[in-house]
Amino acid sequence: MTLENTPAADARRRRSAARLAAVQALYQHASSRTPQARLIAEFHDHRLGAEVEGEQLSAADQPFFDDLVSGTLARLDELDALVASFLGSGWTLDRLDRLMLQILRAGAYELVARPDVPRAAVVSEYVDVAHAFYEKREAGFVNALLDRLGRSVRDGEG
Template sequence: MSRSKTRSAARLAAVQALYQRAMEATPTAQLLHEFHQHRLGATIEDAEYNEAEVEFFDDLVTGSIAREAELDAAIAARLSSGWSLERLDRPMHALLRAATYELLARADVPVKTVINEYVDVADAFYDKREKGFVNGLLDAVAKDVRG
């Protein structure tokens, strides 16, 4: 499987892991273990999970958790007036955290790739309006963190 496909799978899984952590307060080590053992490349209820680049997945999850406050500040700075992080639903918040982490910490990945990939992740959960929101917000965050 191509690197871009394994990275796409890692991004989707990272968003799912961050969402699970938000819902259940799962400790990081347990979260990574669960995903390594049961999700990445697995078949669950006839749904086949694509093989994911495990090191990339681990970096997205652990980095997003470790830098949560910094990521939230970067996201909040670009929300429209009248919007707060608390107004974002948990899957959106998880998606934006993972994407912002990647923009901040993974200079090896081009901005355009990061934005396009997370718009694709948004497509798994949301309609067109939310995809536009993700695109616009990440574009603004990218200008802040990558210049």
Template sequence: MKPQSKARAAARLAAVQALYQLDMEGTRMATLLDEFHRHRLGAEIEGDQYADAEVAFFDDIVKGVDARRDEIDGLLSQRLAEGWKLERLDKTMLQILRAGAWELMARADVPTPSAISEYVDVAHAFFEAREAKFVNGVLDAVAKAVR
């Protein structure tokens, strides 16, 4: 994997974690970004070395999802199976879908297959194959709607 690809993959994973924290704890954006910049991105935590993330890309995802959350949630809601609501989704899963949807909406510089595959990879970090397939299906439907 090229260094930029690796740095972006790390940024995506960290962004999902930051969005989860934002959703669960309501941390102020400036505080949240500062905490991740200083303590998480490229840091070693409890013996785990975190890959150097592309900080500007990380910030872009976190701020972008936060700014367009209602629009993103509407887009995602329309692509869930009949009877499913965003509230029923696992909180981490919801952040993966939000970040992926935002990237498909806002980052035309990232090819559709790359964006989808990257968030499927993020899903694999937290879930089994079935959930990763779910991410693939939802983000594919989002991509068809926004690209």
């Protein structure tokens, strides 16, 4: 069994897929106000691990996906205030594009609510999500903001 084919590696891939799908679901919710239950059901039925345009999507950790989406939506005001507190001078949440805001919200949620996931792993994973949609500069912005946010909410974690 190679390192990439271990159960631990599979679990990491499934969580990575869940994070990407969660950001997409949050974007859909922000764009169309799809009710949460319908949104999650739609992703379970048609997106997580599905084949899209002839390409097989990675299987996702569904309970983790569900927690990221429902937890982020339940704590939007708290997460938005937290993200806003780490934006640079003159920046507001309104200046962020809708997708970037969802990446930061999901990352902030995971840093605040999922102490079972190491801070550095959370930051790295959302930088990877940002790379799926943006250039290096924007991914660097995600890295810097979530790293500072993570250090503030996870005092003492290396």
